[in-house]
Amino acid sequence: GENVEQHPSTLSVQEGDSAVIKCTYSDSASNYFPWYKQELGKRPQLIIDIRSNVGEKKDQRIAVTLNKTAKHFSLHITETQPEDSAVYFCAASRTQAGTALIFGKGTTLSVSS
Amino acid sequence: GAVVSQHPSRVICKSGTSVKIECRSLDFQATTMFWYRQFPKQSLMLMATSNEGSKATYEQGVEKDKFLINHASLTLSTLTVTSAHPEDSSFYICSASAVAGGELFFGEGSRLTVL
Numbered sequence: 001g002e003n004v005e006q007h008p009s010t011l012s013v014q015e016g017d018s019a020v021i022k023c024t025y026s027d028s029a030s031n032y033f034p035w036y037k038q039e040l041g042k043r044p045q046l047i048i049d050i051r052s053n054v055g056e057k058k059d060q061r062i063a064v065t066l067n068k069t070a071k072h073f074s075l076h077i078t079e080t081q082p083e084d085s086a087v088y089f090c091a092a093s094r095t096q097a098g099t100a101l102i103f104g105k106g107t108t109l110s111v112s113s
Numbered sequence: 114g115a116v117v118s119q120h121p122s123r124v125i126c127k128s129g130t131s132v133k134i135e136c137r138s139l140d141f142q143a144t145t146m147f148w149y150r151q152f153p154k155q156s157l158m159l160m161a162t163s164n165e166g167s168k169a170t171y172e173q174g175v176e177k178d179k180f181l182i183n184h185a186s187l188t189l190s191t192l193t194v195t196s197a198h199p200e201d202s203s204f205y206i207c208s209a210s211a212v213a214g215g216e217l218f219f220g221e222g223s224r225l226t227v228l
Contacts, residue, residue, distance in 0.1 A: 032214060043206060043219040044157070089156060095214025098162060100147045105156045 002027040004092050006104025013080050015113045023090035023104050024072040030092040033066060033073045034101065038087045047088075048075070051095070080111045115141050115211040119220025126197055127228055133193045134223045136207030142187035143209035147217070148180075151204040160205075163190040197227040 003026040013019050025033075031052035036044035050057045050064045050073065057064050061080075066073040077084055087108050091101040116139040126132050136146055144165050149157040161182055162170040169182035179201075181193040190209075194201055206222040 034216070041204075041222075041224070043222050046216055049216070097213035098145045098164070099214075100159050100162055101208075101217055102159065103157045 002030055002092055002102040004090060004102050004104040006090050006107060008107060009105065010108045010110070012110045012112065015080060015082060015111055017080055019075075019077045019080050019084070019109055019111075021075045021088055021090065021107045021109075022072060023074070023092075024070075025092040025102075026071070027092070027094070028071065029094050032093050032095045032101075033064070034091050035062075035064060035075045036089045036091065036103075038089060038106075044089060077109075080109075082111050082113050085109055085111045115139075115209075115216075115218045117143075117207065117209055117218045117220045119207055119223055121223055122221055123224045123226075125226045125228065128198055129196055131193055131195045132197055132225060133191055134205055134207075134225075136190045136192070136209075136220050138188045138209050138211075138218075141209075141211040143190075143211075144187065146184060146190040146207055146209040148182065148190075148192050149206045149208065151206060151222075153204075157206065160192075163207075165190075194225065197225070199227045201225065202227045 006023045034049035037047045038044045061078045063076040087106045090104040093101045118137045120135045146163040148160045160175045163182045163184040165184045171177045184190040207220045208217045
């Protein structure tokens with residue numbers, strides 16, 4: 001089955017700096033890679049996702065890159081703000097009915113002002 | 114976006130009792146729902162895949178007789194933690210997608226505390 005590794009486990013940056021979180025996956029058939037933000041005690045919220053037919057996707061300050069050959073994908077947050085502080089999870093799955101997302105272990109991002 | 118609702122959000126029970134958690138897709142039909150468990154400061158771990166009208170598929174290490182899953186309709190899946198023990202205390206979250214391979218929507222989560 002799929003296995004997703006995520007690094008780093010914790011990341012501290014100054015407000016305005018960029019933050020990068022990296023993930024690798026094992027199943028070469030995986031073709032859907034979402035990123036979630038989770039605040040304490042709440043459900044995960046999708047912030048951006050990418051499918052295997054593209055190498056990069058951007059949404060304002062957030063971008064995701066995908067390297068299918070190397071089986072890794074990354075989340076980039078620019079101009080970080082204190083409200084970006086949360087736990088971020090990457091995930092991977094095949095896009096077929098009945099296939100669950102497999103999550104990385106999470107990265108706790110702290111943005112200090 | 115699509116809405117998945119979960120109930121109860123918090124439950125406290127005594128050791129040895131059973132607890133039922135409901136997961137509903139409010140504005141779409143979900144042939145498949147997924148149940149995850151999240152311990153403090155850890156990731157979401159897939160417990161089982163709930164299939165409407167058939168038996169659930171459990172992940173390795175998850176006891177099917179302890180975590181009973183019923184998916185009796187296209188909008189409702191239930192997870193029953195039987196004979197709960199303190200080590201079952203966790204955050205249980207269900208999820209479903211409106212279309213195959215589409216965005217996965219999560220319920221609010223249910224925090225179970227077993228005394």
